Amino acid sequence: MPSYWLMKSEPSTWSWDQQVAKGDAGEPWDGVRNHQAKNYMQEMKAGDKAFFYHSQKTREIVGIVEVIEEAKPDPTAEPGSPWECVTIKAIEPLKTPVTLQEIKAKDSLAEMVLVKNSRLSVQPVTAAEWKEICNLGGVKP
DNA sequence: GCCAACGTTGGC
């Protein structure tokens, strides 16, 4: 069973479109400087799926990515520092982006880390949450 | 643009 995650990015820094442009080569999710987020990335296995969330202006889940390379030292961090990153590739966009507003309005999704701890940039998602958001987004889980 | 929440730093 793969695990599910949510990766958050400001579109002005790294957007879904940029991720899609990388194709199957994917892109290292570097630059994370938060221990909780790093720990979650270390738990990720190749083949795990994650939602790609745009923070700030639009505040919505826009697509689905897959982990293609497990955690390794972050090339943008100082050598010897503990920071690591995984590599992800875009799988498919949601037919309908799922907004933060919608998520907050659903009782079944109100417990998401996205709602409870909005500042955490890499988060776990439960299987039930994954299914529900895929349904809302118009894609197969 | 504002402010709340959170993490980090540094003085003691």
Next chain:
DNA sequence: GCCAACGTTGGC
């Protein structure tokens, strides 16, 4: 080891 000060993030 505690806590105040500060910086950053992100929703509104």
